[in-house]
Amino acid sequence: MIAAGTGSRAVGPWLQLASTGVAAVTPAISQVRSGVRDPAEVGTAGSAPGFPARPVVGGGGSVDETAPHTDVAVGVEVLAWAISRAGPRPSPTSGASRSGRAPALASRTGLTSPPGAFPAQPDTLGGTHVTPDKSPNAPAGDASGAGNPLLDQSSLPRFEAIRPEHVVCGMRALLAELNADLLRLEGGCTPTWEGAVEGIERLTDRLQYSWGVVGHLMGVRDSPELRQAHDAVQPEVVRFSLRLAQSGPLYRVLRALRAGPAWCGLDGAQRRAVTALIQDAELAGIALEGAVKERFNAIQTELAEVSTRFSNNVLDATKAFALVLTTTEEVQGLPASLLRLAAQSARANGHPGATAEAGPWRITIDGPSSGPFLIHSHRRDLREQVYRARITRASKGDLDNSPLVLRILRLRREQAGLLGLPSFAEYSLARKMAPSVAAVYKLEEDLLRASHPAAGSDLDAMRACAREHGAADEADEMRPWDTAYWSERLRQERYAYTEEELRPYFPLPRVLDGLFTLSARLFGITITPADGETPVWHPDARFFRVSGEDGRPIAAFYLDPYSRPAEKRGGAWMDVCVGRSRLLAPQGQAVRLPVAYLNCNGTPPVDGRPSLMSFGEVETLFHEFGHGLQHMLTTVDHGLVAGIQNVEWDAVELASQFMENWCYHRETLRGLTAHIDTGAPLPDELFGKIAAARTHMAGSAMLGQIRYGLTDMILHDRYDPDGNTSPFDAELAVRVRTTVLPPLPEDRFLCAFTHIFAGAYAAGYYSYKWAEVLAADAFAAFAEAGLDDPAAVRATGRRFRDTVLAMGGGHHPLEVFESFRGRPPSVEPLLRQYRLA
Secondary structure, three states: OEEOOOOOOOOOOOHHHHOOHHHHOOOOOOEEEEOOOOOOOOOOOOOOOOOOOOOOOOOOOOOOOOOOHHHHHHHHHHHHHHHHOOOOOOOOOOOOOOOOOHHHHHHHHOOOOOOOOOOOOOOOOOOOOOOOOOOOOOOOOOOOOOOOHHHOOOOOOOOOOOOOHHHHHHHHHHHHHHHHHHHHHHHHOOOOHHHHHHHHHHHHHHHHHHHHHHHHHHHHOOOHHHHHHHHHHHHHHHHHHHHHHOOHHHHHHHHHHHHOHHHHHOOHHHHHHHHHHHHHHHHOOOOOOHHHHHHHHHHHHHHHHHHHHHHHHHHHHHHHOOEEEOOHHHHOOOOHHHHHHHHHHHHOOOOOOOEOOOEOEEEOOOHHHHHHHHHHOOOHHHHHHHHHHHHOOOOOHHHOOHHHHHHHHHHHHHHHHHOOOOOHHHHHHOOOOOOOHHHHHHHHHHHHHHHHHHHHHHHHHHHHHHHHOOOHHHHHOOOHHHHHHHHHHHHHHHHOOOHHHHHHHOEHHHHHHHHHHHHHHHHOOEEEEOOOOOOOOOOOOEEEEEEOOOOOEEEEEEEEEEOOOOOOOOOEEEEEEEOOEOOOOOOOOOOEOOEEEEEEEEOOOEOOEOOEOOHHHHHHHHHHHHHHHHHHOOOOOOHHHOOOOOOOHHHOOHHHHHHHHHHHOHHHHHHOOOOOOOOOOOOHHHHHHHHHHHHOOHHHHHHHHHHHHHHHHHHHHOOOOOOOOOHHHHHHHHHHHHOOOOOOOOOOHHHHOHHHHOOOOOOOOOHHHHHHHHHHHHHHHHHHHOOOOHHHHHHHHHHHHHHHHOOHHHOOHHHHHHHHHOOOOOOHHHHHHOOOO
């Protein structure tokens, strides 16, 4: 999932900087967050709130094989129909917007077509040199001058030197330079690529680099001092972003470029970039004037502040809860891995003598702790405590997000209204492939009809399992805190293995070796550890370099794999450190190489043993690595459309969900495994069970995704925040239709739904299912070529690399997909994947 409201086509180059919420924390290119199917991270990821099954990733969801085939086919066919009409695609000679909505938006906001820009030389990989201030009054080596490590763009970020005190002075100094540069560029821009677009790339890149470091540290090394510094300067960053987005001279020059003779000399990627900039200016309120424009800008600033506060409250509420267990009776059923983790947490929080064998044990509502607890704890009363803590997170006291939910919805609705749009959903879809809000509803409703009966069958099966185990009371009155537990018991009976049985086979070092070997086989790349070559923000974080088949470097990435509840946000995400760019190439080199951040929240090492990953954590790693590959293997040289930049939001999960499929490929999965004690690979028998269990509780998982998607869309389309009902009433109405257990009135999952209230998925959560069709079809190409044929796999992998991973946002996603597949997307592979065809 793309978090932080930045990057990809969903938020283009200008709106990235002026966007809401955490978008203002990490302003340009993108923060791809995902990993967890539970958007609010309230239950274990992957299922409806009543059905928190094993932690899984990727926003996919499954379809139970018992679901009616016709209804599912209808639901997915609607998605395919919408994809096939996601356009119009800009032609080489057309100035039409990618979504086709810009002209309508222009007419609604009073835009008229006019008759018929913008500065650093990098020295090293990812670096951009900023000329130091040589004026007599320039401070030497202080927080605001050239000595500020936050402003040093000559290399990769100097994490060992950057401190919260550098943020305010450093960012204000940078903003002063950028404002002066913008004024000069407005006065001299011309309707050419060099005279307009290159200047925009220089400006946005410089801001993204330094402010992006601040946003990254907010996610992985949060502190009160960093928050205070971030909050102090965030409004100024938003103001500059809006100033750039609403620049009349630049907008007029871009329109003139599209209408003038220079247009014919641009390649397709350049035209996509220009069209994106024009549309983003329109969505940023370029046509607004006077008091209306002032109000629009005030909304943007407030949204940034409120959304950041929402995210901080979720993190603080997660840290605030802990359940300390002291007796062996209280930990009955808990696996050894969780006992070790809980004892380690206890030692770090006031119980220095805690051991896995004797306790005490500290359970939190962070995913690696609460997920296994809800699945395995025999104590129903304790499961209820943990579950209720998760679903009421950030809904009480000083951390209560309830008023922020309503405020965000009001501001977004007003924002859309100022642009002449009927709802924020319309505003969101202006930047996506989906042709209309109605098409999204159609998809969700058809999938609801298919998955609800299957989820009901799942519930019946869990009740029967509970009765067979002598738990008649739980069978007769199944509650949300029971479903993860009985789902796991049922899965063990059906497939005869436990999730904990798999962990010893997945030590993180071995998983990484297998992932890198797969990447070499598919894409011809070599990944080499480079720890110590550049500073990192925490001892957990690592650094890797990526080289091509000719041995030349092509990219690099950081990996921060473990959960740190005290300072690191939940979930998993990919973020951009720097993007590929010919314009910003280091001196003596042809292009600046891309660098990514990959962040997960996996189980940390315990008691001297390496991280033993759950299967869901393995999927999460593959998912985020897929996002990273699309960023790192791009061959587009124009920074504004390279990698995941400018990719339509409902297509950006293609590469990530595609990579998850390899976790169910026998050769690949065995290559990821080596038992921590014996070194043996995963037995074939266990692989067969994993593959067979892929669709376990699939109806429930699908229903959960529909709940989140419908809630998101209804809140941003039909719900009136100034009416007589609360957002929680609206969510409850959706939950009644999309769960098979009676909903809990006190459920406040909206208060932790960071995907839509502090991220980039507002009126866009449906994108996971949209992209899953593309991902399943892409993986089917390998199956058709022959998964057991190394030459065929290699050839297909290179084609995937040269299209999906290479073409970035410089081409429409349908064009990219058809270049790889040779035809438009088909729903059949997805149906086959879940045994529905």
